[in-house]
Amino acid sequence: MNNVEARGYILTFRCVNCGKHEVFANHPSESVLQEDQIRARIYQVNCNSCGWRGDACGISAIHISRATKLKARAVGQGN
Numbered sequence: 001m002n003n004v005e006a007r008g009y010i011l012t013f014r015c016v017n018c019g020k021h022e023v024f025a026n027h028p029s030e031s032v033l034q035e036d037q038i039r040a041r042i043y044q045v046n047c048n049s050c051g052w053r054g055d056a057c058g059i060s061a062i063h064i065s066r067a068t069k070l071k072a073r074a075v076g077q078g079n
C-alpha cells in the first residue's frame with residue numbers, strides 16, 4: 001500500500017515569456033526510459049519565475065534529470 005510512486009524524470013525548459021530556465025515538467029515513470037521517449041512527448045508546464053503556462057515539447061527541454069524521491073519528504077512521516 002505504501003508504494004513510493006516518486007520516480008520519474010524532471011525536464012527543464014527555457015521560458016518563452018521571460019527567458020529564464022525556470023520552467024519544469026515532470027514525467028512520472030517507474031522504469032528507465034530512453035531520452036528519446038521522454039523528448040517525444042508534450043508537457044504542460046508553468047514558469048516558476050513569471051507564471052507563464054503552456055505546452056512544451058520535450059524536444060525543446062534544455063535538461064532532463066532523473067528523480068527517484070520526488071515526494072519522499074511529504075510521505076515519509078505522518079500516518
Ligand SMILES: [Zn+2]
Pocket residue numbers: 015016017018019020022047048049050051052
Ligand atoms: Zn517565465
